[in-house]
Amino acid sequence: MVNTFRSLANPNYRLWFCGAVISNIGGWLQRTAQDWLVIAELSDKNASAVGLVVFLQFAPQIFLLPITGWTADRMNRRKLLLITQTLMAFLALLLGLLVLSGNVALWQVCLCALGLGCVAAFDAPARHAFVSDLVSEKALSNAVGLNAVSFNSARLIGPAIAGVLIALVGSGWVFIINFVSFLPLLVALILMKPRLAITAESNMDRRPNLSNFLDGFRYIGRHGEMTVICIMSFLICCFGMNFSVYLSSMTVHVFEGQSDQYGLLLSMMAIGSITGAIVTASRKSSPSFYSMIYVAGFYALSCFAVALSPTFWSFAVLLICLGLGTQLFTTSTASFMQLATAKIYRGRVMSVVLAIAIGGTALGGPIMGFVADQFGARAAIALCGISGVLAVGIGACYYHRSANKPAK
DSSP states (O other): OTTTTGGGGSHHHHHHHHHHHHHHHHHHHHHHHHHHIIIIISSSSOHHHHHHHHHHHHTHHHHTHHHHHHHHHHSOHHHHHHHHHHHHHHHHHHHHHHHHTTOOOHHHHHHHHHHHHHHHHHHHHHHHHHHHHHSOHHHHHHHHHHHHHHHHHHHHHHHHHHHHHHHHHOHHHHHHHHHHHHHHHHHHHHHOOOOOOOOOGGGSOOSOOHHHHHHHHHHHHTOHHHHHHHHHHHHHHHHHTOHHHHHHHIIIIISOOOHHHHHHHHHHHHHHHHHHHHHHHHOSSOOOHHHHHHHHHHHHHHHHHHHHOOSHHHHHHHHHHHHHHHHHHHHHHHHHHHHTSOGGGHHHHHHHHHHHHHHHHHHHHHHHHHHHHHHOHHHHHHHHHHHHHHHHHHHHHHHHHHHTSOOO
8 A cells, every 4th residue: 555655755746646636626526517507507408518518628639739748848837737727717716607697608608618628738738747747757657546546536526525515505606616626736836846857858849830749649650559559548538538428418317316416426436436546556567558458348348337227326336347447548548658658758649648538538528418318328328338349359459460470
């Protein structure tokens, strides 16, 4: 267990971790309240409306890709995060005030989601690459795993609290609470003194041109395993990461529940996610390509089991398995790609990885919403399982071809 939390011995990382836990709880409060506001109050229980908001919140990760990775590699990451976190706090405050005014409309929520997506497009690669400014290469895999523990611990607590708060005080105050939750992380960023990475920045073009944009793709393209993992990640994230769409649809249509039931389902899935993050953080070595094929297979089986579960509580319990499989794959992907990448390219490669994952989530949101509305939420979850099977097939084919390829 001591080995699992070894990165917390680093004072700067400890500051980051503590601030991030509080901020992440606030983020999950907002995400839960936003989903429920859309499906229960601003639309006629329409999963497609939730899918649209998901698309607007995550699509900027794709469209802003030419400059987000470059920015994460060229700017002082701590200063960049201070800017992005401040802007995200302002957007939470704005959305809260709109809801409390009593005149909020779906288009306003969509605009706030789009604004949040644009800021998060710069924030996400900087957050991932910033960890390497705080810890040594030896501790990087552990720190990435602990980041996932922080995120998913918040995902366990946040939705459950949000479900109760929505019923007690309404969505507007939940957004205001999220605004306040940004303050500890902002203070932590001001107090810490990062171990800044030494890069070849002085020898490289500082302009965010097409060549800079393509560097991440070129680097991944030169490494077959990295390319295949990106394809597998796209397939799994495109559908599997849209749990807000199919869980909200299951809550209101299949189980006829309220916001507290929705929050509970998100929290149950987070239990598995936390377990997956702890398993990743406990590893003494980085995940292998071979192990990730099995993880994708476990994810696919979990999807089918969840889709077929007959009752609310069997559905809720099986979500733990689905959360475990999803988190093991996504966290292993982040660790594998960072450790396989030279530090000078890490920001650009991670921006591509995140764009594939989050951009895939954006593209899958409307599809999942359409399938849930037309064929039912269970069919949407089964679609997640089919995408997992495809990911396993692609990974296994590449591994088999590589293993049987004659040595030169």
